[in-house]
Amino acid sequence: xxxxxxxxxxxxxxxxxxxxxxxxxxxxxxxxxxxxxxxxxxxxxxxxxxxxxxxxxxxxxxxxxxxxxxxxxxxxxxxxxxxxxxxxxxxxxxxxxxxxxxxxxxxxxxxxxxxxxxxxxxxxxxxxxxxxxxxxxxxxxxxxxxxxxxxxxxxxxxxxxxxxxxxxxxxxxxxxxxxxxxxxxxxxxxxxxxxxxxxxxxxxxxxxxxxxxxxxxxxxxxxxxxxxxxxxxxxxxxxxxxxxxxxxxxxxxxxxxxxxxxxxxxxxxxxxxxxxxxxxxxxxxxxxxxxxxxxxxxxxxxxxxxxxxxxxxxxxxxxxxxxxxxxxxxxxxxxxxxxxxxxxxxxxxxxxxxxxxxxxxxxxxxxxxxxxxxxxxxxxxxxxxxxxxxxxxxxxxxxxxxxxxxxxxxxxxxxxxxxxxxxxxxxxxxxxxxxxxxxxxxxxxxxxxxxxxxxxxxxxxxxxxxxxxxxxxxxxxxxxxxxxxxxxx
Amino acid sequence: xxxxxxxxxxxxxxxxxxxxxxxxxxxxxxxxxxxxxxxxxxxxxxxxxxxxxxxxxxxxxxxxxxxxxxxxxxxxxxxxxxxxxxxxxxxxxxxxxxxxxxxxxxxxxxxxxxxxxxxxxxxxxxxxxxxxxxxxxxxxxxxxxxxxxxxxxxxxxxxxxxxx
Numbered sequence: 001x002x003x004x005x006x007x008x009x010x011x012x013x014x015x016x017x018x019x020x021x022x023x024x025x026x027x028x029x030x031x032x033x034x035x036x037x038x039x040x041x042x043x044x045x046x047x048x049x050x051x052x053x054x055x056x057x058x059x060x061x062x063x064x065x066x067x068x069x070x071x072x073x074x075x076x077x078x079x080x081x082x083x084x085x086x087x088x089x090x091x092x093x094x095x096x097x098x099x100x101x102x103x104x105x106x107x108x109x110x111x112x113x114x115x116x117x118x119x120x121x122x123x124x125x126x127x128x129x130x131x132x133x134x135x136x137x138x139x140x141x142x143x144x145x146x147x148x149x150x151x152x153x154x155x156x157x158x159x160x161x162x163x164x165x166x167x168x169x170x171x172x173x174x175x176x177x178x179x180x181x182x183x184x185x186x187x188x189x190x191x192x193x194x195x196x197x198x199x200x201x202x203x204x205x206x207x208x209x210x211x212x213x214x215x216x217x218x219x220x221x222x223x224x225x226x227x228x229x230x231x232x233x234x235x236x237x238x239x240x241x242x243x244x245x246x247x248x249x250x251x252x253x254x255x256x257x258x259x260x261x262x263x264x265x266x267x268x269x270x271x272x273x274x275x276x277x278x279x280x281x282x283x284x285x286x287x288x289x290x291x292x293x294x295x296x297x298x299x300x301x302x303x304x305x306x307x308x309x310x311x312x313x314x315x316x317x318x319x320x321x322x323x324x325x326x327x328x329x330x331x332x333x334x335x336x337x338x339x340x341x342x343x344x345x346x347x348x349x350x351x352x353x354x355x356x357x358x359x360x361x362x363x364x365x366x367x368x369x370x371x372x373x374x375x376x377x378x379x380x381x382x383x384x385x386x387x388x389x390x391x392x393x394x395x396x397x398x399x400x401x402x403x404x405x406x407x408x409x410x411x412x413x414x415x416x417x418x419x420x421x422x423x424x425x426x427x428x429x430x431x432x433x434x435x436x437x438x439x440x441x442x443x444x445x446x447x448x449x450x451x452x453x454x455x456x457x458x459x460x461x462x463x464x465x466x467x468x469x470x471x472x473x474x475x476x477x478x479x480x481x482x483x484x485x486x487x488x489x
Numbered sequence: 490x491x492x493x494x495x496x497x498x499x500x501x502x503x504x505x506x507x508x509x510x511x512x513x514x515x516x517x518x519x520x521x522x523x524x525x526x527x528x529x530x531x532x533x534x535x536x537x538x539x540x541x542x543x544x545x546x547x548x549x550x551x552x553x554x555x556x557x558x559x560x561x562x563x564x565x566x567x568x569x570x571x572x573x574x575x576x577x578x579x580x581x582x583x584x585x586x587x588x589x590x591x592x593x594x595x596x597x598x599x600x601x602x603x604x605x606x607x608x609x610x611x612x613x614x615x616x617x618x619x620x621x622x623x624x625x626x627x628x629x630x631x632x633x634x635x636x637x638x639x640x641x642x643x644x645x646x647x648x649x650x651x652x653x
Contacts, residue, residue: 178619229618338588344620346588347643351545352530352553375589375616375643408553409545441607447496447557451540453513454533455554456494456501457520458542459561465528466547 001025001099001308002066003041005077006056008366008382009290010037013075016304025069027062029055031374036366043069050376056080059087063094073097073311075304079378082287083110083157099311101264101286109261109284112155113193119281122260124253127272127280129195136176142194143172149197152179156187160230165197198280200432201272203227204239205285206254207295209306210263211316218251219301220325222268222294226420228343228436233413234420235291236330237298239273240391240429246277257284266292266307290333290380293364297329297387328391330398332421334365336379338411340444347375351409356401360387360394373410381412395427415444493569495562583626585648587641591615595637598648602630610648613641628652 002025017024026041031050038044048055076082089103132155133139154162162182164175210216223239254269270282337343350371365382388394399421504512530543545551594612632649
């Protein structure tokens, strides 16, 4: 298996390969030579410069490496080439197995307005909207007809990139320009479509698995309502407002769409659920999701291993009635973003890493001390997942895990996550996509008197240690530094 | 030996005596200091509370204090006597630096403008996202050091604020 990705997800896929006794081949860009996925894999090959276009988006190069290294399949992970139908086609044309839905399915569902038509034909409700538009005047007229606020969405792809909410007509032109630009950068085509913005809605997604024989099961929902700029920060399952009836309704709708699309492999069908329980189809993500561990925690299934089995032509080893969900799980995405500075992404060297552990805690991470966080890629550093018998236990475990966790050297989203998990409305499960707004504008709290005292003490000791070391005529060999850094873990 | 330590914007006086006696702001404290990684990490209990401090960088000195990133500057007795003054972090002049390399899309202020803390000052495009850079403190714009359209490196000074 060639793993065409980096970071925590590359490591996650390598682990699934090793669980199944499959050799894992990593690829890496110039700045990722020291990365954990390179070290965990059985073989590793360089694929080019740091810029994604030169390496992790360079499909031709990746397929060539797969051929030369003797790989028989390619797992794209998420992001990068995972939803690129041309890549899926090229992999198949090269006689290799693509772990994911075939190119034709990706093409159909990747064109977001085509996916909306498919949902409508499968009798699944969608928010009022338009076909792809390139003319601002026509778009403005459509917005007036639908009624503000409206969402501008790139027709060529999802994931929140290039998406803009427009509250009133005066803001339309500016938003249109920005969204067109971002859509062109992210998906290579400027076309946008309009959709009525569903206010105070919850973002709920349904995990599905489909084998090559047409069997489709749904595994349960994930709620992703804690978002910033349409990027997810916290996810959980079950959704706090999803009861058995709604879950069943979402599951059945997702399976209906998957069957209509002749779906294969793992996928996620996204819905908005408004305050009255109305369900609106959003899109299908034709890949493994970042937050897939939530579903794994409550079902006990290994989604990545199942992806590999399905890609190998095996039938789903269980039926819908065999799927059992137990307890609740929460995931926090720890990113290299400064929550005290508007979540500004940063890069730099990680000085200290301490990952939480203990009952119910799973950490999917690619962090190590001494790591230089590159600025070329997604700022996701690690995912902390907490599982409990119920939501309260999962929340308590997550709160504890976040307090335990240390990532220092660069700003991370940890302070925001600690705030969220201690917030009353989050603990009570009463929150929506506007939750992050409650955080914005906060400043870092002052050091306590005790912490300031010990910090000052340590500052003096650090300075003295350094001047003593300077006075000694010994060098600082790399192995000693590495050993020290290891000790910091 | 006496030291003055500046942590972000607060001053703490430390005295290290014989046999591990410490005083903080002229008060002798019961601190148990264990060096857990030589020259880089300490576990310190102070009046029963457990703290952990790790050096992030030595120059400039940055510490992780119970998970918080703190900038520190230390001035020792001799330097204090020599009149080098307290360890200041150049109060009164606050620089807005590019947190990462990118393209400066827009600068929203000009020299002489008054700004409140958190006011948007410039837009930096990086990682395919447009990021609003906000004023770290209120004050008057003393200098705009980079123009819209410029490619800037991480750490480049963009705007200088004469803070209140």
